[in-house]
Amino acid sequence: MCAAALAASIVLMLAVARGRTGVVGDAIALIGEARTGGLTLVMPEAVKDVRVREARVPGRPIVLIDPGHGGRDPGAPGVSGTSSEKDLTLAMGRELADLLEQRGRVRVALTRENDKYLTLEERAAIARHLRAGLFLSVHMDSAPNPQARGATIYSLSDVASSAEAARFAAAENGGDGALSSEADDSVRALLADVALREQMEESAGLAERMLKRAAGRVELRPSPHQFAAFHVLRRTETPAVLVEAGYISNADDEARLMTKEGRAPLVLALAQAVEADLAARANR
Numbered sequence: 445m446c447a448a449a450l451a452a453s454i455v456l457m458l459a460v461a462r463g464r465t466g467v468v469g470d471a472i473a474l475i476g477e478a479r480t481g482g483l484t485l486v487m488p489e490a491v492k493d494v495r496v497r498e499a500r501v502p503g504r505p506i507v508l509i510d511p512g513h514g515g516r517d518p519g520a521p522g523v524s525g526t527s528s529e530k531d532l533t534l535a536m537g538r539e540l541a542d543l544l545e546q547r548g549r550v551r552v553a554l555t556r557e558n559d560k561y562l563t564l565e566e567r568a569a570i571a572r573h574l575r576a577g578l579f580l581s582v583h584m585d586s587a588p589n590p591q592a593r594g595a596t597i598y599s600l601s602d603v604a605s606s607a608e609a610a611r612f613a614a615a616e617n618g619g620d621g622a623l624s625s626e627a628d629d630s631v632r633a634l635l636a637d638v639a640l641r642e643q644m645e646e647s648a649g650l651a652e653r654m655l656k657r658a659a660g661r662v663e664l665r666p667s668p669h670q671f672a673a674f675h676v677l678r679r680t681e682t683p684a685v686l687v688e689a690g691y692i693s694n695a696d697d698e699a700r701l702m703t704k705e706g707r708a709p710l711v712l713a714l715a716q717a718v719e720a721d722l723a724a725r726a727n728r
């Protein structure tokens with residue numbers, strides 16, 4: 445090899461080495477960017493806004509609190525004409541998240557922290573993305589009968605516990621923000637799945653635990669544990685319940701649910717039940 449060729453090959457090697465370094469550097473940057481990019485593509489927009497509040501001890505499960513409705517979907521109107529379901533669910537959801545954060549035994553996040561519209565699938569996708577250990581959707585009931593009052597807890601089931609529960613689930617599943625029929629079909633195919641059975645059993649156990657904590661402290665409906673086929677609960681792929689905190693079509697319930705003090709007993713009962721449920725599952 446002549447000197448010129450040697451010099452040329454050294455220059456070439458240097459160029460390749462520099463090139464490689466560049467490639468490696470780029471690849472590292474690309475991997476990081478690709479992950480962020482991948483998440484943005486795969487996850488709905490809603491996921492990016494979710495903030496997880498840490499527990500006092502690392503590695504604790506995430507409780508995902510889902511204030512029902514929001515944005516262009518106000519939910520049920522209050523009987524006084526001054527409240528709407530979406531505002532009350534947000535207030536109560538935040539209070540529950542604050543309390544859980546303050547107690548520090550679990551990590552906690554909210555599907556929405558402001559007056560934002562989210563589809564049911566987006567809410568479920570957030571739960572799946574976070575691998576939430578527990579999903580709790582907060583709602584306020586409404587009925588034509590102004591005397592109807594008290595809290596109800598719905599857990600996931602493929603069989604509704606009553607005609608009313610079936611109608612309620614159909615109303616929640618249908619309409620604006622419903623899951624696509626494609627998602628619906630894949631959900632139906634999962635019905636025989638063992639994991640789904642387990643999800644239903646754990647959801648029912650969670651509902652029972654919540655009612656036990658709430659009994660005597662919070663006004664409950666005569667049959668407070670109801671079962672219904674809520675697509676949003678199923679699609680979270682984790683133990684999930686839907687809490688109807690009371691009837692805002694009833695003047696007493698509405699007045700109670702419109703203040704922080706009025707909501708506090710149920711918020712505390714839910715927080716305690718959530719912690720107990722996750723602790724029990726961790727110890728199994």
Ligand SMILES: [Zn+2]
Pocket residue numbers: 512513519520529583584
């Ligand atoms: Zn609702």
